[in-house]
Amino acid sequence: MKSEQSPDLMTIREMCDAYDVTPRTLRFYEAKELLFPQRMGTKRLFTRRDRARLKLILRGKRFGFSLEDIRQTLDLYDRDGSDTAQRQRACELAYERLAVMEAQRAELDVAIAELKAELAHAKDKGLVPSHAA
Amino acid sequence: MKSEQSPDLMTIREMCDAYDVTPRTLRFYEAKELLFPQRMGTKRLFTRRDRARLKLILRGKRFGFSLEDIRQTLDLYDRDGSDTAQRQRACELAYERLAVMEAQRAELDVAIAELKAELAHAKDKGLVPSHAA
DNA sequence: AGAGTGATTGACGTTAACGTCAGCGTAACG
DNA sequence: CGTTACGCTGACGTTAACGTCAATCACTCT
Numbered sequence: 001m002k003s004e005q006s007p008d009l010m011t012i013r014e015m016c017d018a019y020d021v022t023p024r025t026l027r028f029y030e031a032k033e034l035l036f037p038q039r040m041g042t043k044r045l046f047t048r049r050d051r052a053r054l055k056l057i058l059r060g061k062r063f064g065f066s067l068e069d070i071r072q073t074l075d076l077y078d079r080d081g082s083d084t085a086q087r088q089r090a091c092e093l094a095y096e097r098l099a100v101m102e103a104q105r106a107e108l109d110v111a112i113a114e115l116k117a118e119l120a121h122a123k124d125k126g127l128v129p130s131h132a133a
Numbered sequence: 134m135k136s137e138q139s140p141d142l143m144t145i146r147e148m149c150d151a152y153d154v155t156p157r158t159l160r161f162y163e164a165k166e167l168l169f170p171q172r173m174g175t176k177r178l179f180t181r182r183d184r185a186r187l188k189l190i191l192r193g194k195r196f197g198f199s200l201e202d203i204r205q206t207l208d209l210y211d212r213d214g215s216d217t218a219q220r221q222r223a224c225e226l227a228y229e230r231l232a233v234m235e236a237q238r239a240e241l242d243v244a245i246a247e248l249k250a251e252l253a254h255a256k257d258k259g260l261v262p263s264h265a266a
Numbered sequence: 267a268g269a270g271t272g273a274t275t276g277a278c279g280t281t282a283a284c285g286t287c288a289g290c291g292t293a294a295c296g
Numbered sequence: 297c298g299t300t301a302c303g304c305t306g307a308c309g310t311t312a313a314c315g316t317c318a319a320t321c322a323c324t325c326t
Contacts (some may be wrong), residue, residue: 064197
């Protein structure tokens, strides 16, 4: 009984242009059950939900999570799927991910500080040009 | 019995125990020129410098950098190697890495906030057990 | 109807980062 | 002095995350 139908459907090409990924990547994510595009005949049509998931996937990747890690927590963000078992499991996993991410944040601060210090040291020796790119 | 000759030199097994990696990993890193252990006959002996580098390697990996990315910036941390060309290149790369890491931290903050919000939402629906880390 | 253009489905190739296994060397223990 | 235990060197296997290519459809334009 899902009546929540989003009118904004995007083709695979529109998705690729919008999110800078290849068709292969989107099909791969579908095969791995991270995305669930509708079909118009044989062609894929990506929904608003697919786009939300894709953003989370790409973000997760940037943080170094595997696609499988990501897949297991994506359900948490599904506002509609009221299936308790799936979502509750996703919640537990999300707590672990959260801890990992906060630890990562802390370590990142340290690493940034150290890197800055090292660059400052190098600068003292006059080894660094005056630009930062 | 174990001979602890110098505190500056560690065997491969001591390294594995200390940093929770396998011998294969350390040999692999050497092959990829990220580590440069000395040799006692045929056996590897890892120096203080190797350990410093290994820590940076493992940290870099946690942030999602590739070994090649890491290798190119490791020279920056070598206090002794006063070779200007190598170090200056490392500095430039380090500036880019720094930008990436700061962007990553910013995005991480957003992601953490969103995840917390989503977990709070789930909690409202009573889907979450009463523990939190 | 024929020619393009673009999407789809296998199927195989590729890269990074190791794992695993075989075969050999050697240093120490009993 | 034999044998266990660990280390070394290839060499091949593995997994994740796609890339690439060929053959097949589907739709559009002329």
